[in-house]
Amino acid sequence: MTYSVKEMFYTLQGEGFHSGRPAVFCRFTGCNLWSGREQDRAKAVCSFCDTDFVGTDGQNGGKFKTAEDLATRIRSFWPNDSLGFVVFTGGEPGLQLDDALIKAMHKLNIECAVESNGTVALPDNLDWVCISPKGRSEVIIERCDELKLVYPQAEAPPERFDHIKSKYRFLSPINDWTEQSLYPAKQVSTRQCIDYCLANPKWSLSLQTHKIINID
Numbered sequence: 001m002t003y004s005v006k007e008m009f010y011t012l013q014g015e016g017f018h019s020g021r022p023a024v025f026c027r028f029t030g031c032n033l034w035s036g037r038e039q040d041r042a043k044a045v046c047s048f049c050d051t052d053f054v055g056t057d058g059q060n061g062g063k064f065k066t067a068e069d070l071a072t073r074i075r076s077f078w079p080n081d082s083l084g085f086v087v088f089t090g091g092e093p094g095l096q097l098d099d100a101l102i103k104a105m106h107k108l109n110i111e112c113a114v115e116s117n118g119t120v121a122l123p124d125n126l127d128w129v130c131i132s133p134k135g136r137s138e139v140i141i142e143r144c145d146e147l148k149l150v151y152p153q154a155e156a157p158p159e160r161f162d163h164i165k166s167k168y169r170f171l172s173p174i175n176d177w178t179e180q181s182l183y184p185a186k187q188v189s190t191r192q193c194i195d196y197c198l199a200n201p202k203w204s205l206s207l208q209t210h211k212i213i214n215i216d
């Protein structure tokens with residue numbers, strides 16, 4: 001299995017339960033809900049994506065021929081010999097992630113988290129699963145550690161995901177970058193998230209804190 005990686009970097013997890021935790025991000029190329037081309041955005045199932053996941057030309061991107069090769073590269077970004085933490089994202093990481101890669105990561109003493117849209121099967125040896133449903137797409141994952149719903153989405157109201165078993169439920173204000181300069185304090189979606197959480201307290205607010213403090 002060859003893995004196609006857009007970019008990799010060491011930073012703080014900006015979102016959700018692990019906000020503020022040092023993590024290596026491994027961003028896989030490609031997604032099943034949008035081609036990544038601007039001319040296809042309006043018709044895509046997921047039309048608000050804030051990420052470039054096309055190609056392998058980002059920082060530390062490339063093709064990796066084996067799970068061990070990619071695992072070793074990921075380990076190299078960790079600053080010392082302690083237990084490491086990687087977040088697999090994309091694009092849609094579920095299109096490429098497999099058991100072999102997670103096993104190789106575990107062998108190198110790295111905990112594995114994923115950020116997924118929930119429409120494709122995921123390896124069952126992951127340590128942390130974050131599912132972020134998109135538009136009208138069908139979420140097939142029924143159990144996760146963290147549900148992180150971008151809000152508001154006309155076709156994906158929070159109630160649609162009541163059946164999913166999750167330790168934590170977060171609403172993340174949609175950042176539609178017509179309002180980028182307002183992010184997040186004065187963005188309308190932030191207020192909408194706050195109001196929804198206050199009325200439905202099983203949901204908590206998650207912000208994209210890396211954008212606030214301007215790190216990767």
Ligand SMILES: C[S@@+](CC[C@H](N)C(=O)[O-])C[C@H]1O[C@@H](n2cnc3c(N)ncnc32)[C@H](O)[C@@H]1O
Pocket residue numbers: 031048049050051089090091092093115116117131132148150172173174175176
């Ligand atoms: C780029 S996605 C990649 C992982 C996976 N495809 C997914 O959608 O969860 C990473 C995270 O960014 C969030 N995200 C993408 N575009 C966003 C936007 N415009 N506003 C807020 N969050 C966004 C996603 O919901 C997801 O939680």
Ligand SMILES: Nc1nc2[nH]cc(C(=O)O)c2c(=O)[nH]1
Pocket residue numbers: 011012013014015025051089090115210215216
């Ligand atoms: N710092 C930081 N935190 C993140 N959490 C989820 C991200 C993603 O794009 O998947 C992301 C990201 O790109 N950067």
Ligand code: SF4
Pocket residue numbers: 031032033034046047048049050051053090091092117134
């Ligand atoms: S599912 Fe994730 S990677 Fe794919 S277009 Fe949507 S936000 Fe971007």
Ligand SMILES: [Mg+2]
Pocket residue numbers: 050051
């Ligand atoms: Mg991001």
